[in-house]
Amino acid sequence: MIKDLAAREDGPVRVAGWVEKVRDQKFVQFVVLRDESGAVQLVNGGVLREPDADNPRSEILLERTSAIAELTLGTFVTVTGELQHNERVKLGGVEIQIDRLEVVTSALPDNPVANDSGIDVRLDWRFLDLRRPEQNLVFRVQTTFEHALRQVWIDRDFIEIHTPKLMASASESRAELFEVDYFEGTAYLAQSPQFYKQMAQSAGFGGVFEIAPAFRADPSFTSRHATEFTSVDTEFSWIDSHEDVMALHEELIVAGLTAVKEQHGEAIQKLFGLEVEVPTRPFPRIPLAEAKQIVKDRGYEVPRADADMDPEGERRIAAYVDEELSHDFVFLTDYDASIRPFYHMRHEGDPALTKSYDLIYRGVEISTGAQREHRVDVLEAQAREKGLEPAELGFYLDFFRYGVPPHGGFGMGLGRVLMLLLKQSSIREVTYLFRGPTRLLP
Amino acid sequence: MIKDLAAREDGPVRVAGWVEKVRDQKFVQFVVLRDESGAVQLVNGGVLREPDADNPRSEILLERTSAIAELTLGTFVTVTGELQHNERVKLGGVEIQIDRLEVVTSALPDNPVANDSGIDVRLDWRFLDLRRPEQNLVFRVQTTFEHALRQVWIDRDFIEIHTPKLMASASESRAELFEVDYFEGTAYLAQSPQFYKQMAQSAGFGGVFEIAPAFRADPSFTSRHATEFTSVDTEFSWIDSHEDVMALHEELIVAGLTAVKEQHGEAIQKLFGLEVEVPTRPFPRIPLAEAKQIVKDRGYEVPRADADMDPEGERRIAAYVDEELSHDFVFLTDYDASIRPFYHMRHEGDPALTKSYDLIYRGVEISTGAQREHRVDVLEAQAREKGLEPAELGFYLDFFRYGVPPHGGFGMGLGRVLMLLLKQSSIREVTYLFRGPTRLLP
Numbered sequence: 001m002i003k004d005l006a007a008r009e010d011g012p013v014r015v016a017g018w019v020e021k022v023r024d025q026k027f028v029q030f031v032v033l034r035d036e037s038g039a040v041q042l043v044n045g046g047v048l049r050e051p052d053a054d055n056p057r058s059e060i061l062l063e064r065t066s067a068i069a070e071l072t073l074g075t076f077v078t079v080t081g082e083l084q085h086n087e088r089v090k091l092g093g094v095e096i097q098i099d100r101l102e103v104v105t106s107a108l109p110d111n112p113v114a115n116d117s118g119i120d121v122r123l124d125w126r127f128l129d130l131r132r133p134e135q136n137l138v139f140r141v142q143t144t145f146e147h148a149l150r151q152v153w154i155d156r157d158f159i160e161i162h163t164p165k166l167m168a169s170a171s172e173s174r175a176e177l178f179e180v181d182y183f184e185g186t187a188y189l190a191q192s193p194q195f196y197k198q199m200a201q202s203a204g205f206g207g208v209f210e211i212a213p214a215f216r217a218d219p220s221f222t223s224r225h226a227t228e229f230t231s232v233d234t235e236f237s238w239i240d241s242h243e244d245v246m247a248l249h250e251e252l253i254v255a256g257l258t259a260v261k262e263q264h265g266e267a268i269q270k271l272f273g274l275e276v277e278v279p280t281r282p283f284p285r286i287p288l289a290e291a292k293q294i295v296k297d298r299g300y301e302v303p304r305a306d307a308d309m310d311p312e313g314e315r316r317i318a319a320y321v322d323e324e325l326s327h328d329f330v331f332l333t334d335y336d337a338s339i340r341p342f343y344h345m346r347h348e349g350d351p352a353l354t355k356s357y358d359l360i361y362r363g364v365e366i367s368t369g370a371q372r373e374h375r376v377d378v379l380e381a382q383a384r385e386k387g388l389e390p391a392e393l394g395f396y397l398d399f400f401r402y403g404v405p406p407h408g409g410f411g412m413g414l415g416r417v418l419m420l421l422l423k424q425s426s427i428r429e430v431t432y433l434f435r436g437p438t439r440l441l442p
Numbered sequence: 443m444i445k446d447l448a449a450r451e452d453g454p455v456r457v458a459g460w461v462e463k464v465r466d467q468k469f470v471q472f473v474v475l476r477d478e479s480g481a482v483q484l485v486n487g488g489v490l491r492e493p494d495a496d497n498p499r500s501e502i503l504l505e506r507t508s509a510i511a512e513l514t515l516g517t518f519v520t521v522t523g524e525l526q527h528n529e530r531v532k533l534g535g536v537e538i539q540i541d542r543l544e545v546v547t548s549a550l551p552d553n554p555v556a557n558d559s560g561i562d563v564r565l566d567w568r569f570l571d572l573r574r575p576e577q578n579l580v581f582r583v584q585t586t587f588e589h590a591l592r593q594v595w596i597d598r599d600f601i602e603i604h605t606p607k608l609m610a611s612a613s614e615s616r617a618e619l620f621e622v623d624y625f626e627g628t629a630y631l632a633q634s635p636q637f638y639k640q641m642a643q644s645a646g647f648g649g650v651f652e653i654a655p656a657f658r659a660d661p662s663f664t665s666r667h668a669t670e671f672t673s674v675d676t677e678f679s680w681i682d683s684h685e686d687v688m689a690l691h692e693e694l695i696v697a698g699l700t701a702v703k704e705q706h707g708e709a710i711q712k713l714f715g716l717e718v719e720v721p722t723r724p725f726p727r728i729p730l731a732e733a734k735q736i737v738k739d740r741g742y743e744v745p746r747a748d749a750d751m752d753p754e755g756e757r758r759i760a761a762y763v764d765e766e767l768s769h770d771f772v773f774l775t776d777y778d779a780s781i782r783p784f785y786h787m788r789h790e791g792d793p794a795l796t797k798s799y800d801l802i803y804r805g806v807e808i809s810t811g812a813q814r815e816h817r818v819d820v821l822e823a824q825a826r827e828k829g830l831e832p833a834e835l836g837f838y839l840d841f842f843r844y845g846v847p848p849h850g851g852f853g854m855g856l857g858r859v860l861m862l863l864l865k866q867s868s869i870r871e872v873t874y875l876f877r878g879p880t881r882l883l884p
Contacts, residue, residue: 016680018646018845036648036679037599076845105816107844127841130645139647143602150589157479159578160585162672162856164875165607165655168882179623180631182669183661183879189622196875199884203572204460205581206478212654213607219625227624230604237478238458374547395884399569402549403460403518414604433606433638437625440610442641442837 003037006092010085013096015040016078016104018131019071029068031098032091033079036136041095042079044068067101074107074128119428126433126442134271138430141264142418146211148259149232149252158207158236163196165189165213169392176216178227189215192411194343195396197235198372201407202399207236211414219437223426224364224416228435232417235372235409242345242355242371245408246331249359249369250281253329260421272422283329284321285357291317291332307336311364318363333357342382345371345408359412362420369410376400445479448534452527455538457482458520458546460573461513471510473540474533475521478578483537484521486510509543516549516570561870568875568884576713580872583706584860588653590701591674591694600649600678605638607631607655611834618658620669631657634853636785637838639677640814643849644841649678653856661879665868666806666858670877674859677814677851684787684797684813687850688773691801691811692723695771702863714864725771726763727799733759733774749778753806760805775799784824787813787850801854804862811852818842 002015017035029044048061055061071077081096089095113121113128122129129135153160166187170177178189190196192214200208214231234252239245260268261276268274286294288309292302295316302313309317309332321330334353337346344354356370373379379400380390390397415427428434433442444457459477471486490503497503513519523538531537555563555570564571571577595602608629612619620631632638634656642650656673676694681687702710703718710716728736730751734744737758744755751759751774763772776795779788786796798812815821821842822832832839857869870876875884 016847018847034646036646074844076847104847105818105842105845111844125840127641127644128844130642130647136645136647139601139603143596143600146602147592147596150592154585154589158585159581160588161581161874162655164670164877166657166670166877166882178629181621182882183659185882187620187882199569199875200572202569203578204476204478205572205578213604215608217625228606228608376547398567398884400547402516402553402570403547405458405460405518405546432603433641435606435608440608440624440627440629442840 001037002033002035002040005040005083005094005096006085008083010083012080012099013083014078014080015096017076018107019073019075019077022068022071022073024069029065031068031071033077034131034133039091039133041089041091042081042098042101043095044098044101064098064101067103068098071103072107072109073111074131076104076107078102078104119426123428123434123439124442130432135429137264137267137271138418138422139432141260141268141422142414142430144259144263145256145417145421146232146414148256149211150209152252152255153207153209153234156207158209158234159200159205161193161197161200161205161208161210162212163190163193163210165215168395176218178215178217191216192231193233194411195399197233197409198343198396198404198407199399201235201237201372201374202402202404204237206238207234209234214411221436223419223428226415226427226431226435227437229427229431230414232412232414233409235407237405237407239371239406239408242333242357242369242408245369245371245410246283246285246333246357249367249410249412250279250283250329253283254278254281256417257421268422274423276421277328279327279329283331283359284325284327285331285333286317286321287334288332288336289334294320306339308339309358314358314360314365315363318360328362330360331357332360337382340370342386342388343370343372343379345373346382355408359410361417362423364416364420366416366420367410367412369408371406371408374400374404374406443479444475444477444482447482447525447536447538448527450525452525454522454541455525456520456522457538459518460549461515461517461519464510464513464515466511471507473510473513475519476573476575481533481575483531483533484523484540484543485537486540486543506540506543509545510540513545514549514551515553516573518546518549520544520546561868565870565876565881566884572874577871579706579709579713580860580864581874583702583710583864584856584872586701586705587698587859587863588674588856590698591653592651594694594697595649595651595676598649600651600676601642601647603635603639603642603647603650603652604654605632605635605652607657610837618660620657620659633658634673635675636853637841639675639851640785640838640846640849641841643677643679643814643816644844644846646679648680649676651676656853663878665861665870666855668857668869668873668877669879671869671873672856674854674856675851677849679847679849681813681848681850684775684799684811684850687811687813687852688725688727688775688799688801691809691852691854692721692725695725696720696723698859699863710864716865718863719770721769721771725773725801726767726769727773727775728759728763729776730774730778731776733772736762748781750781751800756800756802756807757805760802770804772802773799774802779824782812784828784830785812785814785821787815788824797850801852803859804865806858806862808858808862809852809854811850813848813850816842816846816848 017033020034021032023030031042046061052058081099180187257278340354344356347353359367418430459475462476463474465472473484488503494500523541622629699720782796786798789795801809860872
């Protein structure tokens, strides 16, 4: 591994990686070689352009010189040579004098991605785009973040479930549903694991979690939407209110960001120019009605007919929280029942309000959570009130007919968290392979 | 948590869970209450069937007695009472004298699942089926197994990826492909992350892993097949042969089973009557041709026209390995190129054989692994030889046109591992919600 070279003593080494840069000078050739751990400078001091009858190694040197001169960027090579520590080498303070260079697989000479390529070209050639160190870092951050979350769940004895993505009916809204030809009939792709993580509560699993794909046939082209995205989900029993859900949510976010800061804080500083900020607990909580009043008092009236917030309102309440409370996160709570799904529980004292929240991170909604309604008669009435046919929800309502403890949970978009953490302009930058209405390739 | 009661001192406690059993005797009532951690016996010593004017607590006792008498199985209740250690109580050596019992949500009186219900009835009512302690344990074992695997990958600095499940073309065979209506066009559900985990090698990610759903439009109804299953995938660069892949595969299996034995060995012994066996390394390796000769010498000729093994042959070679080498696992290696995908690398000396393997566990194939062909000209020739159109594979072949290091990996069915580990008759028993040609519900 290239990252381990600096700690080694001078002497023979073998490295392998892809060619990132070639400087072919008259008397010396330099190659920057990168593997998944870092980059190192290779030096060919024995440049020979013409046969030299006096030099017994003439043929070897000629061959090596022309091999290096012909290297195309991205070509994979293995190199043996002498490691030398040299303070003047900016790249890690070491270089390797090339003894033998072997081409494993050549890259085509014309790289379709340039430094100034737009996002669409870069997505067309995503595997080349992902070779950039900052892109590599995105997915190391993702790995660390997810592992830290899972460790919290494991420590709490939560069960990891894999809920089916093929369903017989819609889990959220009929409007954004992908249809699948399923033998003689039709199946639908799960928009969320909502029903099935609630099923685990009926099954007495206690706490469950899942990180898995979810699908929305959403034709929009915003920086925050994809037709397929990675959903971070959890659900657990025996809660008193959505406060318990928010408490776990905070704990997970803090654990994830702490691990990211510890393991990648320096690299993020170097490649993104950003300090990873671990939020303090508790995160601020503001009831939605109050939040709308705050942004109104600050000069922005949410232009919506319904009771909901809009993206601009979310940005503005986040700006307020940042200014007044110096916090990157805010829970907006107590959404109107009219704009929440039928399965959100309502307040005992005020059935117009739900025991639910959205989590806003740097001005963008990353998650919705709630206490769920577990009393089947109330649940059925709320479904009917929303114009849903209890018959179509039959299998879901059955879960509640044999006793379910009070429970709640949340779903969170992994891509949005990464986008906001690394201050990227779009989830396309932080998704391994983005899927949108006009993008199914590569 | 009920599992924590035994370690507590006698005194007031509060527990919550669902009613598993009620014994309503003349002078005393017993309830077995279960939560996700275990079960405990509740006792009502103050049974009162008729009003008793001499007893000041008459009304309370009457109410409690009738509430318990009316409890339906599966009803969720919270109970406050006095914890008492009592050696004669078989269930954990403790019981709770009920002070107050509150019904959270009632269950319907008729439980559609009986102890002798067939698998189809149990799958129809999967959430009730999952309340059985052995089913709960299956998913705790799954959680532990996966977490142990991920820890191995994390320790090796592998990157967790989420590859898209919506694709523009087939990743394996056109025959078993699900079609999705995708806006104005068609998408296909990924049969495996194969192409995309190889893309990570081209992107210089080094090692990657993913545990995610995969989809096969396979109409078969065997105990080992599902239309949607959880696939455990890994792929990594800079290998010398498929031996490196098998070495990592062994390490992962051993780590997973060690963790399962440590954390659930006792419970598995109690509920499944099984000793968890952690295999020794290295696992036996037998070239496929040799394996076929061995089973033939033992009286079974594989009835296939092609070079492949069949399920009966796999059972018999496993029986041989168990007898001769006392091992639950065996790698069958060096499959004929004719029965392997075009992207498997072939042996330098013998292009009729691939550098690939199947892993057999207790007689059933759980995984296929291989070194992949990374040289684009060879890869293209092998695709053409299989009758595939390089044009349709264009986006995949592009990955190899800009340099890819030698690499390999495997895909493994999580359900099969669990089925064989717990000696279950079908993956239906160990899948949270099974999906087959005629099953999309619940």
